[in-house]
Amino acid sequence: MERYDVIVIGAGNGGLAAACTVLNAGKSCLVCEKHNIPGGFATSFVRGRFEFEASLHEFNGIGTPEHPGSTRELFMKLGVADKIEWIQLKDAYHLISKEEGYDFVMPFGYEEFAKANNMLDPDGEKYIREFFALCEEIRNAMAYIGEMKGKPDPNVMAERFPNYLACGSYSVNEAFEALGYPKAIVDNLNTYWCYLGADGDSMSFLHYANMVYSYFSKGAAIPKHRSHELSLAFEERIHELGGEIWFNSEVARILTDENGHVRGVRLKDGREIASRHVIANCSPHLVYGRMMDPEAVPERARRLTNFRKFAGRGFTVFLGLNKTAEELGLKDHNYFIYDTSNNMKQYASMKELFNSAAQATVCLNNADPDCSPAGTCIVYMTTLFTDDVWSGVREEDYFKTKNEIAASMIRRFEEATGVNLHDHIEEIAVATPQTYARYCGHPQGVIYGYESQYYDGLMNRIQMVEEDRFVPGLRIAGGYGERLLGYPSSYKSGVNEAGRTLRDMAREDG
Numbered sequence: 001m002e003r004y005d006v007i008v009i010g011a012g013n014g015g016l017a018a019a020c021t022v023l024n025a026g027k028s029c030l031v032c033e034k035h036n037i038p039g040g041f042a043t044s045f046v047r048g049r050f051e052f053e054a055s056l057h058e059f060n061g062i063g064t065p066e067h068p069g070s071t072r073e074l075f076m077k078l079g080v081a082d083k084i085e086w087i088q089l090k091d092a093y094h095l096i097s098k099e100e101g102y103d104f105v106m107p108f109g110y111e112e113f114a115k116a117n118n119m120l121d122p123d124g125e126k127y128i129r130e131f132f133a134l135c136e137e138i139r140n141a142m143a144y145i146g147e148m149k150g151k152p153d154p155n156v157m158a159e160r161f162p163n164y165l166a167c168g169s170y171s172v173n174e175a176f177e178a179l180g181y182p183k184a185i186v187d188n189l190n191t192y193w194c195y196l197g198a199d200g201d202s203m204s205f206l207h208y209a210n211m212v213y214s215y216f217s218k219g220a221a222i223p224k225h226r227s228h229e230l231s232l233a234f235e236e237r238i239h240e241l242g243g244e245i246w247f248n249s250e251v252a253r254i255l256t257d258e259n260g261h262v263r264g265v266r267l268k269d270g271r272e273i274a275s276r277h278v279i280a281n282c283s284p285h286l287v288y289g290r291m292m293d294p295e296a297v298p299e300r301a302r303r304l305t306n307f308r309k310f311a312g313r314g315f316t317v318f319l320g321l322n323k324t325a326e327e328l329g330l331k332d333h334n335y336f337i338y339d340t341s342n343n344m345k346q347y348a349s350m351k352e353l354f355n356s357a358a359q360a361t362v363c364l365n366n367a368d369p370d371c372s373p374a375g376t377c378i379v380y381m382t383t384l385f386t387d388d389v390w391s392g393v394r395e396e397d398y399f400k401t402k403n404e405i406a407a408s409m410i411r412r413f414e415e416a417t418g419v420n421l422h423d424h425i426e427e428i429a430v431a432t433p434q435t436y437a438r439y440c441g442h443p444q445g446v447i448y449g450y451e452s453q454y455y456d457g458l459m460n461r462i463q464m465v466e467e468d469r470f471v472p473g474l475r476i477a478g479g480y481g482e483r484l485l486g487y488p489s490s491y492k493s494g495v496n497e498a499g500r501t502l503r504d505m506a507r508e509d510g
């Protein structure tokens with residue numbers, strides 16, 4: 001039987017980053033990926049003359065070479081930074097919300113964003129500066145907790161981070177109510193809510209504030225050659241470091257020994273590969289529910305996994321258009337089209353099949369004018385379903401349903417912006433929750449892992465990391481990990497879980 005120090009299941013962001021970390025430490029590593037390409041959601045696909053980005057709207061935390069963000073620093077450490085060409089995005093977003101009549105563009109940059117809020121309220125800038133000061137305290141507190149490996153000194157916390165402690169258990173709505181900002185300022189700060197996908201009454205304020213601050217202080221970027229460029233950079237690095245990636249190699253079983261410790265994996269074709277350490281870049285629902293013998297799954301793992309709530313199930317319409325962005329009147333890269341800025345109402349409406357009140361749309365050419373052939377442009381629009389509504393769609397209704405939803409999203413965008421898209425569609429592709437479920441194997445077509453709730457969000461999980469490990473030798477990395485969804489989080493989760501695996505190995509080796 002072949003043997004590796006570590007086996008990684010899945011070559012998504014978390015799996016690729018984990019493999020690089022293990023290999024950088026001089027250990028042997030095999031990545032088993034069920035597809036024939038790396039990346040999971042971080043990929044691209046071609047229809048006709050167009051190469052579409054499969055997922056990424058914007059990547060936060062990269063910063064610039066002069067002022068690197070934490071993810072760029074991570075990429076430098078992993079040895080992939082110089083393999084990726086970034087394009088910095090100019091503006092944060094164009095928000096159009098029907099109920100409140102909002103129609104404005106917000107810039108990136110601490111100063112620029114703060115000042116732009118004066119158009120919403122005479123004291124807008126003051127509120128944003130106050131909010132950012134709170135975010136900075138939250139970030140510093142998180143850094144301190146990280147340095148203390150999740151066991152901070154309570155006296156230091158009380159002295160240095162009193163506001164962090166005060167809002168630690170707050171939901172987004174509770175925190176904004178306590179802060180007492182005017183509605184327009186809160187609505188504007190809530191614009192990114194759909195990137196975490198939980199409603200304001202449940203969403204962890206600490207996590208949300210941290211993300212919003214990262215976007216505005218460091219800006220956002222996209223890789224020049226779609227997110228597939230990131231995945232190829234990692235694949236190349238893994239090979240440079242002597243690692244192996246086996247494509248078309250679905251893992252069917254994680255094997256354990258008589259003491260419940262991991263002993264290897266079994267592929268779908270029956271081959272077994274030995275290792276004392278497995279990092280799974282997949283949903284814990286699959287890991288504990290399908291990939292392990294039921295007797296090998298501790299009761300606590302089953303309970304905690306079932307307790308967690310799936311975040312949004314994805315739905316995306318990809319359009320290759322036969323006019324330029326300028327000809328169509330598309331000026332911005334990133335549009336949020338909302339029926340209302342009340343995210344409780346949005347979240348509730350997204351439980352229904354035909355009533356998605358929120359969509360995030362990208363016109364890629366406004367970041368990278370050369371991303372499609374001359375005279376054309378690429379637009380893609382994503383919405384989420386906040387419940388498993390697609391399980392009720394009968395097989396015979398599948399195409400009709402997805403086409404109707406796609407048409408309604410295009411219509412919504414056209415009505416909100418006054419831009420005619422439908423007369424210029426040369427290529428169209430539609431990804432439903434079924435597509436995402438088939439592609440990455442996530443239950444119900446979930447694209448965002450588990451919801452970040454105030455009682456089970458980023459901070460709670462970081463502090464509970466060791467308690468969240470149930471099977472000796474098995475760790476879970478990626479969008480379902482302790483840092484939750486998103487590009488930066490899934491890479492960081494991979495690095496962190498690999499670091500913990502290396503420590504487990506060192507402990508076991510005595």
Ligand SMILES: Cc1cc2nc3c(=O)[nH]c(=O)nc-3n(C[C@H](O)[C@H](O)[C@H](O)COP(=O)(O)OP(=O)(O)OC[C@H]3O[C@@H](n4cnc5c(N)ncnc54)[C@H](O)[C@@H]3O)c2cc1C
Pocket residue numbers: 009010011012013014015032033034035038039040041042054055056057058059060249250251252281282314316382436439440441447448477478479480485486487488490491
């Ligand atoms: C439409 C869309 C838009 C998004 N927009 C953004 C955005 O703008 N910004 C942002 O930060 N994030 C965004 N995200 C989220 C982001 O893409 C994900 O959070 C991130 O890519 C998840 O990475 P992961 O490590 O969890 O791996 P995944 O991408 O989930 O990959 C898991 C991998 O494991 C493989 N696998 C699963 N089971 C097995 C098995 N049994 N054996 C072998 N291989 C297996 C799968 O094939 C896959 O390659 C978006 C996602 C989507 C779908």
